[in-house]
Amino acid sequence: MLARLILSAILLCLTATARADCGPLRSAFYEYGALYYKAGDGRWTGIDKDVVDEVARRMGCTIAPSTDSRVRIWAGLKGGSLDMSVSAMSTPEREKIVHVIPNLAERNYVLLHQEIGARSMAAFLADGHSKIGVIKSFRHGKAYEAWLDQLRxxxxxxxxxxxxxxxxxxxxxxxxxxxxxxxxxxPLIQQQQLAGTYKIMDWAPPREVLVGGLILSRQHVDDAQAARFGQTIRAMREDGTLKRIFERHLDAELAARLINF
Incomplete structure (x- = not known):
């Protein structure tokens, strides 16, 4: 009986320590398609929110959310005012300031207005007039970045x-x-008013897949805690939770492709 009480006390201490080591963490989301968006009732929802909520539940974390632009989020991570964020692609430069915990594998596409005749990056470049928009601080992979530098x-x-x-x-x-x-x-292909006004072009090399996920500030999250986040995401993938989260906001085929990292 005494041994059982001692074991229970040890487990409670370990649980309390694990929880104390996991927060409160300051996290920031950014609005982007199915990853993070406002539902019809005005509440924020999306893949990123569901993933963070589930990670917090499993790890016993307190994660304080906010919403901001990607530029300000990176400034906050570098300056120490943020502990984590979501859905960022891994690059050697970013890995110097954050741990990247993979939870998706993405590809970049070019959305073109229907009347634009370009069928390749080279053709769009040769056009000489058409312009392209990007989100500041986003990374698009080697092939697209080289092309965008020429356009810049x-x-x-x-x-x-x-x-x-x-x-x-x-x-x-x-x-x-x-x-x-x-x-x-x-989400755009679900909007009838946009039907027929644009086309989706896949100009990246076939094997150019960008792996990304949660990002944790190296200033505030040590290697051991980052490893716990990684273990939690892997468990969510193995037990099907990650797949179910993605399928709430995407069709099953696309969801399966995005979690195949």
Whole structure:
């Protein structure tokens, strides 16, 4: 009996320590397609929110959410005012300041207005007039970044602060194309008023997949805690929770593709 009481006390201490080591954490979300958006009732929802909520529940974390632009989020992570954020693609430069905990594998696409005839990156570049919009601080993979650098040299790239502003530029035809992840353009194909006004072009090399996920500030989250986040995401993937979360906001085929990282 005494041994059982001692074991229970030890387990309670370990649980309390684990919880104390996991928060409160300051997290920031950014609006982007199916990843994070306002539902009809005005509440924020999306894949990123559901993933963070489930991670917090499993780990016993207190995670204080906020919503901001991607540029300000990176400034907060670098400056120490944020502990974590969501759905960022891994790059060597970013890995210096954050731990990246993979939970999705994405591809970038080019959304073109229907009347634009370009069928490749080279054709769009040769056009000489058409402009493209991107979200400031987003990364698009080696092939697209090299192409965008050429377009920037010609003054043909608009940098928007967020996805809503990017779509406004596109709808107003201030730009003839925009870069978008599949989680970004998926909600657009559900909107009947946009049907037939644009096309989705997959110009990236076949094997160019961008792996991303939760990002944890190296200033505030140590390796051991980051490993716990990684273990939790892996468990969510193995028991089907990650798949179910993605399927709440995407169709089953796209959800399966995005979690195949």
């Amino acid at each position: 040299a010609q003054g043909r790239v608009y940098e928007a602060p967020d996805y809503a502003a990017l779509l406004r530029l596109f709808k107003l035809k201030r730009v003839q194309a925009v870069m978008a992840l599949s989680a970004g353009w998926y």
